Amino acid sequence: MLLELVLLFFAGVFGGVLNSVAGGGSFITFPALMAAGVAPITANATNTFASCAGYLSGVFALRRELAGHRSELPRLVGISLLGGIAGAWLLLQTPEAVFREAIPWLLLFATVLFIYGGRINRRLKALAAGHRHASAAGAIFLAGLLLAVCVYGGFFNAGLGIITLSYLALAGHTDINAMNGLKLVVSTAVSLIAIVLFIANGAIAWYEGTIVLAGTLVGGYAAAHVSRSLPQHHVRHFVIVASIAITAYFFYATYLSAGSTVS
16 A cells, blocks of 8 residues: 555656656556556546646646736637536546557557657647638637547546647647647646546546645646756657557557456
8 A cells, every 4th residue: 555655646746747847747647547456437537637736736827928818718718618528528438448448549649749749739830820810610620629629638638738739839829838828728627627527427536646646746846946957858758758668568458468457
């Protein structure tokens, strides 16, 4: 029990540091919850709960950057709430065995996004630069795209921030600080409404989730003080290597290991 507590806490600390510096903390916290014996769907819901505090603190930290986008926030929050609850509902309707088999593919998708997200965002910014005045059809398309992003976030939290940044780039945003703030607003709204549904359905492992949450708060606070001295490209490379290794492990454990079980 003590070893499990230490594993979860330090996974939270490490995940909090990664989220503050380079992103990708869910590649650590989600597998740690499963390694502690939490069932896959419950681990996913619990990971959303444990990550939400970091989103909220990030929104508060970037409140000045968000001040210039107040008129945009109601639409973003409304679509995020709708997509988040739809994604969480889909997760809760998914059989445990089906979700277990989907985990490697979801991790692979999130890994590819983490590796190539920067390039995708740069290309989308270039595309959006020449189309700043979207037509009505374009506005509907963007709203539908954001809804799809938020459904994904309600279903599986890992990679949500990267996908949201890609959406914001396509929508014509160029200020990275404002984009990070808007990304966190979307992530917060998606997570909060998903957590409400998870709580109503008893899908959160409170003991394990609270330990991870405490770790993420410690890690995020520590990273805020040392982030300037950390070489972000090295941290990013570590996240890439770790995410590839974890994804490969889940593919092996799900499809190749005897009995197709994940410890």
